[in-house]
Amino acid sequence: MPAINKALTLKDLPTPPSDKIGWPWTEENQPLPERMPDGSEWPRISIVTPSYNYGQFIEETIRSVLLQGYPNLEFIIIDGGSNDNTVEIIKKYEEYFAYWVSEKDRGQTDAINKAYQHCTGDLFVWLNADDSYIEATILQKVVNYYLQGYQLIAGGCQDTYTQENGKNDIYYSYPTTFERYLKFWISNCNYTQPSVFVTKEIVDKCFPLDWQLYILMDYQFFLRVLSQQPKSIYVNQAWTNCKKHGLNKTMSDYPGGISEFYQVTTWESKKLPLLQRYLFLNELKDYAVIHSLLDNFNSLTPMQVLSSLASRPIIVRWPLFWKLLLKYSIGTKAYSWLKKLAN
Structure with missing residues (x-):
């Protein structure tokens, strides 16, 4: 045809x-x-x-x-x-x-x-x-x-x-x-x-x-x-x-989405120069830890969040980590109120 x-x-x-x-x-x-x-x-x-x-x-x-x-x-x-x-x-x-x-x-x-x-x-x-x-x-x-x-x-x-x-x-x-x-x-x-x-x-x-x-x-x-x-x-x-x-x-709430992201980015990052790929893969590991914190938000305590630093100390460079720690410490409602106040 x-x-x-x-x-x-x-x-x-x-x-x-x-x-x-x-x-x-x-x-x-x-x-x-x-x-x-x-x-x-x-x-x-x-x-x-x-x-x-x-x-x-x-x-x-x-x-x-x-x-x-x-x-x-x-x-x-x-x-x-x-x-x-x-x-x-x-x-x-x-x-x-x-x-x-x-x-x-x-x-x-x-x-x-x-x-x-x-x-x-x-x-x-x-x-x-x-x-x-x-x-x-x-x-x-x-x-x-x-x-x-x-x-x-x-x-x-x-x-x-x-x-x-x-x-x-x-x-x-x-x-x-x-x-x-x-x-x-x-x-x-x-x-x-x-x-x-x-x-x-x-x-x-x-x-x-x-x-x-x-x-x-x-x-x-x-x-x-x-x-x-x-x-x-x-x-x-x-x-x-x-x-x-x-x-x-x-x-749909497809549970394998984040795994597919890791799979695709790990493979396609091979197109980066060697040093750039090394730095990217390190950022990807950082995000994996932070995503785990996001995924388990309702079941963790502030101390458990801090303990994640033991496995991945470098995540302190991520502003998102500090936002999460603050939210865990003071609660979602208080965190939302602080955000509105800051704006």
Whole structure:
């Protein structure tokens, strides 16, 4: 199945469900012409969607991609053998995919790795099966930045809560470096993954990702991207709608998250110069002690906090350690009152 070499419109796609209106069901935008003004092909954009039992969301994802009005699109879906209506929906649109498969796999990271083997685009992004583009001209905006020479093009995400009491928020990616991004306790992993497009020459050096990663495959990916110092642009516009419905991995209390951080940073820090890596790994050990204190906050006494110095005296250089010690000593309420007073 080849890449789509024409801009699709509503009349090309199957009729949407009768209860769906607006974007991307009954609305579209003016598509780009089949070729650029100089007569050459538009840069190819590869979009990968890993999927498993998200039939309630994936049709909106698919339509938001196909109705981008973009003439050189390579759309790949890797489904993990869904047993809901996901495959039925995929088959409804299958003529517009460059490749798709539904088979048992080893999880989301494995699916993304498999998908990348089929990617031939100049730009790459993965869009999860419960995410969608927020309007019809996102790819047109992205390609304009690509044609200016940018290798990492980052927009924002709007988190949309399906629960009635949820508050919709917009998040943006912010410039950072490989060294700073390694220190996850500082950077807070500030990349809005479905809105970040990266060029093939950069991405080719990032795959395969560690298939065993359950939640931090995007963190590993962006570390590998940043290690190559791409020419980057950060755009304060929401490009994707990321649904928060309670089943998201990022909303689950996954106990292995911190272990994955240690695993990824320990491995990827090998890209640092030897001395710099030694210093980083020492900071990582410091943070492991402090994180243990945070994790056991309700069960420790001030003396037990101080005793952590015996195993790791160097943590005294961390302001966070002294904040924790103060909070343990005077209690959370008094600490909060002091913070307000200080401000």
